[in-house]
Amino acid sequence: MLKVENLVVNYGYISALRGISFEVKEGEIITLIGANGAGKTTTLVSVSNLIKKESGKVIFKSQDITQTPPHKIVKMGMCHVPEGRKIFPELTVYENMISGTFGNPALSKEKINQLIEKQFTLFPRLKERRNQAGGTLSGGEQQMLAIARGLMMDPDIIMLDEPSLGLAPIIVEEIFELILRIRENGKTILLIEQNASMSLSIADRGYVLENGVVTLTGTGKELLVNEEVKKAYLGA
Amino acid sequence: MAALLEAKGVSKIFGGLVAVDNVDMTVNKGDIFGIIGPNGAGKTTFFNICTGFYTPSQGAIYLEGQKISGLPCDQIAKKGIARTFQNIQLFKYMSVLDNVKIGFHINTRTNLFDAIVHSKTYKNDEKIIKEKGYAILEEVGLSKYADTMAGNLPYGVQRKVEIARALALEPKILLLDEPAAGMNPNETDSLMQFMLMLKEKGHTITVIEHDMKFVMNSCNHILVLNFGQKICEGTPDAVKNNEQVKEAYFGKGIIAARGTN
Amino acid sequence: GSTSESGNSATETTAVVDGTSKGTIKLGLVAPLTGVHAEYGQGFQAATKIAADEINAAGGANGYQLEIEVKDSAADPKTSADIVTQFCEDKDIKAIIGDFTSSACMADAPIVDQYQTVLLSPTASNPDYAPMSEYCFSVMYNQSNMAPWVGKSVIGKYMGVKSVAVMYLNTDWGISTNEYLLKGLEEAGVEVLADETYEENETDFSSVIAKLKASNAEAVCILDQGNVPTIINQIKSSGWNPLLVTQGPGASQQLLNLCGENAEDLIITDSSYITEDNPATKDFYQKFYAINQCAPTDHSLCAYNTVQMLAKAIVSIGDGEVTRESIKDALKTTSYDGMAGTVQFDENGGGVRQFLILGVEDGKYVVKEDYGFE
Amino acid sequence: MLSQYIISQVVNGLCQGFIYALIALGFAVIVGIVGLATFTHGEIIMIGAYASYYIFLACGHNLILGLLASFSASWIVGIIIYKLCYERFLEAPEHISLICTIGFSMLLKNLAQIVFGAEKKPMLNVIENQIYKFGPVEISKVQFVIMGTVIVLSTTMMIIFNKTKWGIALRSVSQNREAAALVGINVKQTSMIGNCIGCAMAGVAGMLIGIYYQSISPTMGATLSMKAFSAATLGGLTSVPLSSLGGVVLGLIENLGISISTASFRDVFSFGFLIIMLIFKPTGFVKRKGARP
Amino acid sequence: MMDKLKGFYVKNKIPVWVVLMVLLVTMPLYVSAGNMRIVCRIMLYIILAGGLNVISGYCGQLCFGIAGFYCVGSYVQAILMKTYNVSYWLALLPSGIVAALIGAVVALPALRMKGIFLGMITIGFSELMRLIALNWTPVTGGAMGFKGIMAPTFFGIKMGGASKYYYIFLFVVIAYMFCTNRVIKSRVGRAWMSIREDELAARSLGVDAKKYKILNFMYGSFWAGIAGAIFVAYSTYVDSTYFTLDEGFNVLGMLIIGGQGTLVGPIVGSFVAQVLTESLRFINVWRYVVYAALIILMMWVRPQGLIGASGSILAGSKAGKKKTKKAEKIVKSEGKEA
């Protein structure tokens, strides 16, 4: 479904990615793990083409999207829930969620209403706050909103950048359950998580990023028991 | 031990929404005091009240017995409360060292005229800033980043810079809002060690965090908020076993369980 | 539009016509070719060129060909002063024409005084300007003569009204004109029911007009230049129909164009009227139109006169050497009899002109009273 | 008699206020909704006015044609402004595109003086001068047209920006461009169209102002745009109807002020009011939402 | 290119300064009086843009109304000298101080608002100052202006005329540079910059944002006032038309062209703007069209200004487009450790 080949990205003099390749097949949950600054976020951002790539290739649904503008990539069915929430602070919660549907013009009005109800049952908090401006939400509420907004477009592949950031344990649990449920509906997921043990335990496959290169790959189970991974990312 | 920071019956109302509802809190000197609770429970709002960004709708905050609520936030900072923010507020376009230098603001005296004539005060201040600034960076383990622009650092390091900057205030109490967010377990661990070290040195810390392992292993006292209200308070063990907290916060326990092992 | 001839050069030289030429005399023109007053500055440029071409074609001023160097002051007094300094530093430049605004001229005055060079402004109207130095001159009439006459003879005697409402521009020109006008009105025993002022960049006069209207005056006297058409239009479209008299804009074709039917029965004072059907100004009108693609105003006529007066001064120097000093001395006593009556200077260097009383009938100017009406 | 005078001053104030409102509309769209800083607004008004002037000259006083001309001319200028001053600087701090628009306004003004001529041009009797009387209130036909335009435009804009999906898209673009791209909005196109709508409204305003004041000149926009700027600020910038309300209030304040003093104090009243108002309500008539520590 | 120049300067600090000072002091000897006036104009704008730089460059407060402070300084100097017969030198400081006090008054609303709203307040204020100058006739001369303000004598030398008055301008420019350089490198300057970068964070660190914003406006407007004060005696005549909003925009334009938030930005900006407008005279009425096009072009090429640093909050590029090699190494090594 998504294939990344030899991606190189520089920030000025700094090279953030130095030739990353990985593949996400349809219906899979893939996770990228790595320390702070390893380049996980940069990978997602360059797949969505929000920054300039030095070289490399991104293929999505067998189309080359290396140079496709971000909004077109979204319309092809790829959803990216960015790091740091990035909700629209002056739009209400409801409007923020509606904005999530721009990426999928095929959605009918009923379908949109259905989706909204679905998110509201998932995050009852948001329902309570539906007419509050996004910017005044608490940190965790904003994170929920960002995820809900992403789900509103009903994408084929969803890329989540640290979705559990700042969420209470009970919500984190729900998020992970949600990810599994989404996959059951035949969708594909690319997940970045600090909480590597949790993400690896639900992932089909994982890639370990270090300093801008992939150093290890394997199934979730394999990586979970890998000594190096254990030491570096799972906490002794 | 003497109460360092005290909240008495503090409430905050936004429009019709009661974000913080009649909360009492006592932080003693030398504590690592944890505040936990579901999202939107009012934790950050409570911090904002303690640091003067909001004035409480009801109740008051006392620092060493002196009422501080109602004062502007810079005054409160001068009285000895330093904080970090949930969504990092660094001076992104300044070097790490400059960030810390600004932290020394309240501990220096230079005014416009001192600066123009390079008076004694100015020279003294610059000397202090230089020495102590590096010392703090050393302590936090950031000295190699001294000249890097803060905004370019990885997320986890930025959190540390924010703490270093807050330490420059030489505060009586340090309020940290989700310091471990965005860190992996190893990094969280070293942050925890760092906090314990600060405690050793006599710092008092109040911390909001969702990482239970972190909270349970470092805090000696925990306050749980839900819908703005205090639902529980006590030692980590007491909190862990509280049914109400389990239901509202830990959920089925897959994650909370990690705190214990 | 701009001058097509001026092309890429700021200097406009006219070819020497015959062999009797004694050489050229360079004059500097400082004017706002850009900025808010660009309309007038470009008018200056065209009018001075027309004058210089005419003089040169007729053999020059006392045999000297005139050459005008134009520089843009962008309606900024600082820049104007800088340019005047540059002109003064240039030994070839014998006299300077300009600037448009009094502010600029007053900033220039100390400089020309220091360099002892004539600064002849077509339009500077601040009564303090000309007395600032013996080298400062202005052809714009001096309000102390003119405005009382408008009050006493035009409004009081010719129009014969008993009450008048005055609106004037809040600038040096407007304030001093108003002051003198009131004196004249008082002498004539005309009652002033309202006396309102407004800012130069005003666009909506309805509230001022409402005030004048509430005063129930028989006539309205407008002391302004560029805004007069707008004011007249707004008075008419407010559904009010007082007698209108104006002083300042000059009787130009442009005024008629901008007012259309609203100008009907307007009384206006000027030393001439510049339209295509006035035989005296027809030639000037056409030449000007060919350069600027718009009708000349009184300001341009004044600029034309400056060159003519300098030429006359040069002629009156005769065989003497043409220096900055001799031009100044000659200019003091120069009197020029042109298409707009006689122009000369008072003891301070302020302009003294003669005036007609004009009316507008069927979209055309009609001379109601000739020069010398008292 | 006195009350008649007061009434007429109030009517004058309202009419002038509607003129301000007319210009403030487009300004509020560009600055408040699309989130772009601009100082070219006055020049777009002028462009709109000249476009209709030449159409009236060529085709007679046909309002519809004039409208089309001013609308499309200013739309095109809107595109140019977007390409020159905004597109490249979307991620950059505001002052950069601000300086670009100051530069572009200087360019347009000076170019207009060269191309159209620096002098005023008459725009007489496009709408015949007919005065309607309602008791003591007298209103002319042009004023009616202007009021109608303001009311219609501000309601339409309000509906478009608040009730339609496209409106939400436009507003989200101004708040976070990266996130907007991530939800599938074509950021560049959307903000360009938003900018063009604002410009086109200014262009139409230019035509109506030309008709109302019966003459146009290359520098006509400068003072007016400052007032529109104030009006929109009073309205809190983000709301189109409140910005037009700001314009109307400003016009009223000015004219009532003038009726008790002189017209040379006009700007003292408007800017004085603006300053006092902003001191007490730092974000104008609306409450800025969406920010917290 | 920029780096090379900087490197050269760092290596040869003293000779560079000596040569520069000699060139500056002997300027009237090799520049004609006409051009000296342009030099003086450049210097005037350096001080004005410098004052603005303190406000908008170092403290991030959007200000379009620098002409208002300039106006206050001019009129105070003129009134003191003409109406109260105060000597030129004695009147200078009060002019700056009155402007600074007015600056404090303007800063009051500035405490509560940001961005375009603040910009609007400064526009309104600037116009109010001009209108007061225009309408308060008994004190300011109203539309008739103020004339005959004489240049001072200095040890028996009359400082009139550009070639002599130049030294006063030069002195003030140097004084401005000296003071500002020291201030921005001190605790006060850091406090200003922290407010510019993130006011919330600054306040949480105990920076009294109110006090420092007021101080900032006062400092900036003080220099604008001084600029006005020395300008009147140079011009000898002043009226309200000098202080239009356009003047404020001009100064802001120069500052941004030069580079906000840098010490030399105002110098470069003012120099480039004046030299360009003067050297474009040969194209006549097209002058400002081309000048405007050049401004836009300049913003395209260097949005942070000719001197501005690209890695600044004022630069427009994201953080770290350019970074030292040293920083790169650090980041890389950090990655390896993790």
Ligand SMILES: Nc1ncnc2c1ncn2[C@@H]1O[C@H](COP(=O)(O)OP(=O)(O)OP(=O)(O)O)[C@@H](O)[C@H]1O
């Ligand atoms: N805008 C930027 N300018 C310069 N360097 C940057 C920028 N953004 C990121 N970097 C650098 O690029 C590297 C990779 O960053 P990235 O954000 O992709 O890491 P990450 O793996 O997502 O880390 P985290 O877990 O902290 O989110 C880091 O060294 C970071 O410092």
Ligand SMILES: Nc1ncnc2c1ncn2[C@@H]1O[C@H](COP(=O)(O)OP(=O)(O)OP(=O)(O)O)[C@@H](O)[C@H]1O
């Ligand atoms: N300025 C405001 N206006 C309206 N509501 C607000 C405002 N600030 C906070 N709230 C609401 O108050 C509640 C408490 O917010 P707060 O940020 O204190 O939560 P929190 O406990 O820190 O949550 P989290 O763990 O998600 O950060 C939230 O529901 C939020 O929506």
Ligand SMILES: [Mg+2]
């Ligand atoms: Mg990341």
Ligand SMILES: [Mg+2]
């Ligand atoms: Mg929080």
